[in-house]
Amino acid sequence: MNKYKESHKRRLQKKRYVDNNRLMLNKKSLARRNTILQSWIGIIPKHTNCEVCKNTIEFMNKHNPIFFDHRNEGNELIKTPPTNWLSLRYATPKNIDIWKSCNFGMLCRHCNQFLPTKNRKEFLLKAIKYTFGENEKI
Ligand SMILES: [Zn+2]
Numbered sequence: 001m002n003k004y005k006e007s008h009k010r011r012l013q014k015k016r017y018v019d020n021n022r023l024m025l026n027k028k029s030l031a032r033r034n035t036i037l038q039s040w041i042g043i044i045p046k047h048t049n050c051e052v053c054k055n056t057i058e059f060m061n062k063h064n065p066i067f068f069d070h071r072n073e074g075n076e077l078i079k080t081p082p083t084n085w086l087s088l089r090y091a092t093p094k095n096i097d098i099w100k101s102c103n104f105g106m107l108c109r110h111c112n113q114f115l116p117t118k119n120r121k122e123f124l125l126k127a128i129k130y131t132f133g134e135n136e137k138i
Pocket of ligand 1: 050053107
């Protein structure tokens with residue numbers, strides 16, 4: 001009984017702390033996320049070009065970020081959004097191996113939006129037929 005009351009009280013304290021310090025806590029978790037992501041620079045280039053349109057894209061840049069693309073139909077070891085996966089794990093040798101095994105493409109926001117993960121080749125072939133007509137030789 002007492003134990004329950006204490007833990008309830010503790011929970012309330014925690015909630016109050018979180019409510020009163022939300023901004024500071026958000027800043028802290030953002031800072032942690034940035035520190036983790038920074039550990040990947042070098043494994044992931046800071047600047048590169050979209051592999052489709054060649055526009056400049058930048059790791060950890062809000063305006064023209066790199067979109068890591070599941071180019072293998074989502075059969076990669078990392079199934080979750082790659083940037084989220086990165087932001088939760090430091091670049092340790094084990095994590096680097098997992099990351100490299102996925103062979104993610106690097107795209108800009110625009111190109112990433114146009115490419116479905118599932119049935120990509122079928123989609124592109126249909127889009128080519130639609131654009132060029134059934135008899136076009138590619
Ligand atoms: Zn692009």
